[in-house]
Amino acid sequence: MGFDPNDEVALAAFRQAYASSPTSGFVGPWNTGTTIGGKLDDGGGRVRLLRPGVMVEDEGAEPFRPYYIEDAIEWNDDDGWPAAADGGGMALLRVQPHDRGNLALSWAAGTAFGEVDPIPSLPGYDVWASEIFPPGFPDADKLAHADPDGDRVTNGAEYAFASNPLEGDAGASVPAVSVFEDRFQIEFRMRASSPLRYTISRSTNLLDWSPIDESKFDIVSDTPAGEGIAVRRTVRFNAPLSSALFYRIAVTP
Numbered sequence: 172m173g174f175d176p177n178d179e180v181a182l183a184a185f186r187q188a189y190a191s192s193p194t195s196g197f198v199g200p201w202n203t204g205t206t207i208g209g210k211l212d213d214g215g216g217r218v219r220l221l222r223p224g225v226m227v228e229d230e231g232a233e234p235f236r237p238y239y240i241e242d243a244i245e246w247n248d249d250d251g252w253p254a255a256a257d258g259g260g261m262a263l264l265r266v267q268p269h270d271r272g273n274l275a276l277s278w279a280a281g282t283a284f285g286e287v288d289p290i291p292s293l294p295g296y297d298v299w300a301s302e303i304f305p306p307g308f309p310d311a312d313k314l315a316h317a318d319p320d321g322d323r324v325t326n327g328a329e330y331a332f333a334s335n336p337l338e339g340d341a342g343a344s345v346p347a348v349s350v351f352e353d354r355f356q357i358e359f360r361m362r363a364s365s366p367l368r369y370t371i372s373r374s375t376n377l378l379d380w381s382p383i384d385e386s387k388f389d390i391v392s393d394t395p396a397g398e399g400i401a402v403r404r405t406v407r408f409n410a411p412l413s414s415a416l417f418y419r420i421a422v423t424p
């Protein structure tokens with residue numbers, strides 16, 4: 172919080188402004204490294220959540236309590252961070268509570284303590300969701316950012332990579348990497364007969380990503396998988412292996 176939660180007047184005013192907030196578990200005031208408390212910056216900043224450890228009392232030394240980093244975020248108003256939270260009144264919310272760190276994609280704009288702003292779903296998602304989830308399935312669990320089977324693959328990704336949103340089968344949607352002679356290969360699942368586009372990007376630092384032009388790799392094979400709903404594609408890069416790189420696959424309409 173931006174103030175000391177032991178300040179009862181400030182806490183009461185906060186609870187009145189944000190009626191849907193939790194009633195306990197407040198920590199504050201936050202310390203951004205340069206300022207203590209107050210408003211966080213729409214343009215970017217950094218906050219770490221520290222967990223207190225057990226008091227250390229060594230003889231002859233001043234007792235102290237160690238603190239461990241539980242989570243840290245360094246946010247921005249660019250580079251894929253949700254634009255609606257850049258001074259537009261929205262808050263930054265985790266898409267999944269178990270996500271960690273500053274990956275922009277793991278944050279969404281939404282109302283404070285409320286629902287995340289619905290993420291635009293991919294073409295065909297709504298039809299897929301209406302067919303795959305059984306009658307009476309909670310609406311909130313059908314959303315593209317939900318993960319009702321708890322396998323850390325959102326429904327949107329289960330759709331795009333043709334895995335099962337009702338079964339912990341994360342392995343099916345994880346791309347596999349291999350080396351053929353001195354060429355690097357990536358094998359990944361795609362949804363069969365769909366208009367989705369699968370783009371491979373590369374990065375040296377997991378922060379800056381650039382799409383790889385299709386002329387830079389060959390599609391070696393497209394093999395039917397998942398009883399016809401998926402295609403397993405293998406691509407082989409034209410350049411020989413060099414230094415360490417990170418790759419990711421983005422799915423867009």
Ligand SMILES: [Ca+2]
Nearest residue numbers: 318320322324
């Ligand atoms: Ca899932």
Ligand SMILES: [Ca+2]
Nearest residue numbers: 335336338340
């Ligand atoms: Ca799944």
